[in-house]
Amino acid sequence: MPVEGGSSSGSASATRHPKQKRKAHSLSIRRTNSTEDRPQGVQRGDMLEGQDSKLPLPIRSNLLELFGQIEREFENLYIENIELRREIDSLNERLTGDGQTIEGGDPTKGALKTKASHSTSQLSQKLKTTYKASTSKIVSSFKATAGSRAVCQLLKEYVGHRDGIWDLSVTRTQPVVLGTASADHSALLWSIETGKCLLRYAGHAGSVNSIKFHPTEQMAITASGDQTAHIWRYMVQLPVPQPPPDVSAPCDDDQDLSDREEGEVDGEGPCEVPTVRVPTATLKSHQGVVIAADWLVGGRQVVTASWDRAANLYEVETSELVHTLTGHDQELTHCCTHPTQRLVVTSSRDTTFRLWDFRDPSIHSVNVFQGHTDTVTSAVFTVGDNVVSGSDDRTVKVWDLKNMRSPIATIRTDSAVNRISVSANQRIIALPHDNRQVRLFDMSGVRLARLPRSNRMGHRRMVCCTAWNEENQSCNLFTCGFDRQAIGWNINIPVLLQEK
Known part of the structure; x- marks a missing residue:
């Protein structure tokens, strides 16, 4: 806010411009990343490294949240993959006990080849969908500027x-x-x-x-x-x-x-x-x-x-x-x-x-x-x-x-x-x-x-x-x-x- 009279020499001082002091103080508070504000899956070290980023704070926070969502999706897919492996091993044991042979015991061949291939395709499709959805959110925030041609x-x-x-x-x-x-x-x-x-x-x-x-x-x-x-x-x-x-x-x-x-x-x-x-x-x-x-x-x-x-x-x-x-x-x-x-x-x-x-x-x-x-x-x-x-x-x-x-x-x-x-x-x-x-x-x-x-x-x-x-x-x-x-x-x- 413009100020009253006073010394005009040198650059603008904090005493003559209280608004800048308030903004600097609020900025220092905003840069302190609390545990509550940190997106799940993002470590404190990652947040500290991001403080040197040139991106504005809201965009950086949005990116961290989106990457956190991607990480959680990968975790869910990883758990589903482990469960699928366990199910394949269980089926292999049951088939072996019934006297049926599986080519080399390899779950990607023989009777289970089709099921495993389908599961792998399903996993790949989920990854593609997650990646596409996340990147579309990021790109949409810049859409107005990128397409403006102003x-x-x-x-x-x-x-x-x-x-x-x-x-x-x-x-x-x-x-x-x-x-x-x-x-x-x-x-x-x-x-x-x-x-x-x-x-x-x-x-x-x-x-x-x-x-x-x-x-x-x-x-x-x-x-x-x-x-x-x-x-x-x-x-x-x-x-x-x-x-x-x-x-x-x-x-x-x-x-x-x-x-x-x-x-x-x-x-x-x-x-x-x-x-x-x-x-x-x-x-x-x-x-x-x-x-x-x-x-x-x-x-x-x-x-x-x-x-x-x-x-x-x-x-x-x-x-x-x-x-x-x-x-x-x-x-x-x-x-x-x-x-x-x-x-x-x-x-x-x-x-x-x-x-x-x-x-x-x-x-x-x-x-x-x-x-x-x-x-x-x-x-x-x-x-x-x-x-x-x-x-x-x-x-x-x-x-x-x-x-x-x-x-x-x-x-x-x-x-x-x-x-x-x-x-x-x-x-x-x-x-x-x-x-x-x-x-x-x-x-x-x-x-x-x-x-x-x-x-x-x-x-x-x-x-x-x-x-x-x-x-x-x-x-x-x-x-x-x-x-x-x-x-x-x-x-x-x-x-x-x-x-x-």
Whole structure:
């Protein structure tokens, strides 16, 4: 969770990011394999050796269970074979006592040849059936990914922040640029094509936790740990685009972009750029960290969400506080506005999210939704009549605004989900995870793809946020994380795949 102000030097510390401490502690607990959780037939030594596996824990556990089932089936077949041998020996003794001869006493010949052959064939068939059933279970868990044929290519890395990046957004006006909000107390604007930093906003005294752009003007609003939200104007000129880098070229696997020298920001590095330090307006009615902010449709009002358990609605022109939205029992984590209607959704650590309706000036209704069992990290509107919510309970749920008693789809994952985004045209949900993965799903909960991650590309720490940019056919998805970098991706998912 984005944090309050404080020292920004060096990498993200545990004191400044309690969520990472909780995740590290829970991870250490999960890696302790108890006797009760160990599948029958799998020895402790095997489990310990599996700790070095690169497979995610749920897949590895599933494999261990399947192999345990195979082992138990082999044991049953072995016992049946022993009983069959005993029966053959008994029949041989009875035939010998009756004076009948068996060719060499060999149970595979003579009178018992047919029975033994049939038993051997039966054993072979059982083994084949068991193997086929087990492997089909394993393969089915990878079927969606293996048959997707989705193309996810890393195009550009945006490096220059001194600390983790909490949020990012794309401008809605020309020129189209990328904005990032960081724990280093700054917000940066980037050229999408060249990856060059164009402008730096340094008006906050704390971590910048959120950034959103005005729908029609060159204005941005940023929320901060200094208990304020700032509205500021910007003017940028795009540089001449350069040819894209060859991402397939070899590079040093040991190089970690999160360990770049801090001097790259203010010295000879990529962010020696104009700096804005004075906001157009300062919104300061909150009594705690302002975690998120967004523009209502039309851009004349903004909404802010805070750790003081309230969301505030302001007039942009006068900075006047219009409404205080109260009701959450714990700190707010996110807020989002509908693209075409005066609707606001707020998320909270109290496991709920609330829908606020300002369409009727005389009535401001609110609906509370309790679909999660842990912190709701974000809830966002889609272009249609849907809300998509993500949570630390490792689920993402799709809701219908017309009937939000229960979700119409539930996505279960292996890691906590941070600030999600939904593409307007293809309606694809991009999920950033604590475990550094980014996964793509459709609105019905079908997994479409997972963004590539290795020593050479992808995020090296927790992924905090995703943002779509469908106006750009090339770089149409952005992600950011606590490794101090934002990444631009080209996502190409066939229409036939989405219709499956």
